[in-house]
Amino acid sequence: MVEPVSSAARALAIVGSTMKHTLSRRAALPLFAVVVVMWGSNWAITKTLVQSVSPLWTAAIRSAIATVALFVLLLARGQFVRPRRGDIPVILTVALLHMGAFSALVAFGLQFVPAGRSIVLGYTTPLWVAPGAWLFLGEPATRSRLAGIGLGLAGLAIMFNPLAFDWNDRNALVGNGLILLAALCRAANILYVRAHRWISTPFQMVFWQALFATFVLSALALSIDGAPQAHWSPGLAGAFLYAGICGTALAHWAMVVVNRNLPAVTTSLGLLATPVVGVATSAIFLGEAIGNSLIIAMTMILAGIAIGTIPRGTVRAISLPAAATTGSNRRCRPFSIRKWCRGHTTG
Numbered sequence: 001m002v003e004p005v006s007s008a009a010r011a012l013a014i015v016g017s018t019m020k021h022t023l024s025r026r027a028a029l030p031l032f033a034v035v036v037v038m039w040g041s042n043w044a045i046t047k048t049l050v051q052s053v054s055p056l057w058t059a060a061i062r063s064a065i066a067t068v069a070l071f072v073l074l075l076a077r078g079q080f081v082r083p084r085r086g087d088i089p090v091i092l093t094v095a096l097l098h099m100g101a102f103s104a105l106v107a108f109g110l111q112f113v114p115a116g117r118s119i120v121l122g123y124t125t126p127l128w129v130a131p132g133a134w135l136f137l138g139e140p141a142t143r144s145r146l147a148g149i150g151l152g153l154a155g156l157a158i159m160f161n162p163l164a165f166d167w168n169d170r171n172a173l174v175g176n177g178l179i180l181l182a183a184l185c186r187a188a189n190i191l192y193v194r195a196h197r198w199i200s201t202p203f204q205m206v207f208w209q210a211l212f213a214t215f216v217l218s219a220l221a222l223s224i225d226g227a228p229q230a231h232w233s234p235g236l237a238g239a240f241l242y243a244g245i246c247g248t249a250l251a252h253w254a255m256v257v258v259n260r261n262l263p264a265v266t267t268s269l270g271l272l273a274t275p276v277v278g279v280a281t282s283a284i285f286l287g288e289a290i291g292n293s294l295i296i297a298m299t300m301i302l303a304g305i306a307i308g309t310i311p312r313g314t315v316r317a318i319s320l321p322a323a324a325t326t327g328s329n330r331r332c333r334p335f336s337i338r339k340w341c342r343g344h345t346t347g
Contacts, residue, residue, distance in 0.1 A: 028261035032270055035254045040119070040277025042247030044286055045239050046107060047115040052236055055107035056221035057228040063099060063217055065244025067210040073253050074207055083208050086199040090192070091208045097189035099213035104220075105182035112175025114288045119278035120159070120298045121179040126305045127152040128187035136191055148308020155300025164293035203256050210248075268309070272302045 023031065049058045074080040083091055110118055127149055133139040159165065166172055193202075221228070230236065258267060275298060282288045 023257060023261045025262065028258055029266075031254050032258045032262060032267065035251050035258060036270060036273050037277055038246045038251045038254075040274045041281045042243055042251075043106075043110070043115045043119040043122075043278045044281045045243050045247065047110045047118075047282070047286060049236070049239055049243065050107050050110050053228060053230045054221065054225045055111060056104055056217060056225055057230075058107045059100075059103040060214060060217035060221045061228070061240055062244045062248065063103065063210055063214040065240060066248035067207065067214050069245045069249035070207040070210055070252070073249060074204065079201075079204050080207070081200055081204050083205065084199050086197065087205055087208070090196045090198075091205055091212060093192045093196075094189055094205075094209040095212035095216065097185045097192070099209055100216050101185040102182045102189070103213070104217060105178045105185065109175045109178035109182065112171040113179055114282060115286060116279035116282035116288050116290060117159070117176075117294060118179050119275045119282075120294065120301060121156075121176065122183055122186075123275045123305075124152065124156060124180070124301060125183045125186045125190070126309055127156075127301070128184055129190050130308055132187055132191045133194075137195060145308040148304040148306070150304070151307060152301045152304030155297040155304060158293055158297040158300065161293065164291060203253070206252055269306070272306060275302065 046058065046062075049062075053061070071080070106118065106122060113121075130145050130149055131141075134141045160167075160176075165176075279290060279294070279298065283290050
């Protein structure tokens with residue numbers, strides 16, 4: 001099992017020294033690197049968890065831990081608020097589509113799919129957001145976006161070519177399908193979040209989203225799996241704490257800080273390192289093989305995302321902009337990787 005203790009300690013040390021949102025660029029860059037490592041390694045951690053606990057209970061327990069951690073963070077920041085009526089739709093949407101469906105589907109998929117391959121599939125989300133933004137939000141299908149989508153889909157096709165993927169393996173088909181379905185759920189969540197008129201800030205609402213997701217996931221797990229069955233150990237407990245506190249709550253808070261202190265191009269490009277970290281940690285700690293097809297496909301998918309989103313995002317990025325930082329009612333518009341992280345709380 002991946003050892004999470006040292007990484008968690010480093011993350012907590014950073015939190016203790018950066019509770020203010022204003023940081024120098026020199027301080028914000030290491031914090032950003034920690035976020036990328038936490039999100040990337042969280043897939044390997046989840047892979048180990050679903051080997052000991054059912055997927056639904058894995059998602060529910062991690063969500064419960066994250067809920068408590070987010071509550072503490074909001075109290076420490078003096079930002080805990082009760083949701084208003086206008087906040088309810090976004091709470092329900094994020095809780096059900098992202099924190100609920102995405103987390104549960106990924107957990108189920110990781111039972112059959114290597115963590116490294118899973119994170120690459122999971123990071124195809126921007127490829128599905130772009131056509132959705134054209135269909136539902138009226139955003140233009142620019143040549144760069146179309147080129148990026150084409151390149152990303154070509155990379156996805158490489159992952160499923162018969163030389164690299166066994167189409168006769170039913171478990172592999174189901175697992176990969178679940179991960180891709182999870183990416184689609186997150187894409188739908190992003191599209192709604194971008195069209196939502198914010199009243200409270202996204203960070204103020206994330207606790208309520210996690211709380212509702214915890215209730216839904218726990219109810220499903222209890223009705224389907226019964227009480228959680230696990231052979232508890234310090235390693236298993238530590239993995240859950242890492243996934244809930246570091247991989248979810250602290251990473252989300254830290255990304256709020258990073259977005260306020262680093263240029264959009266830095267965060268947009270930097271976030272592309274997350275699946276690279278995920279593949280690397282899966283190989284190092286889980287012993288997963290990294291095939292040439294995975295490397296080529298990951299390169300093409302990430303390049304496609306960069307081509308299709310970064311040029312516009314560097315000019316008009318709004319990940320946690322006025323709507324996120326001041327509670328403005330302005331609608332979120334053009335898509336960028338940086339905006340993706342607003343709804344990206346579980347790696």
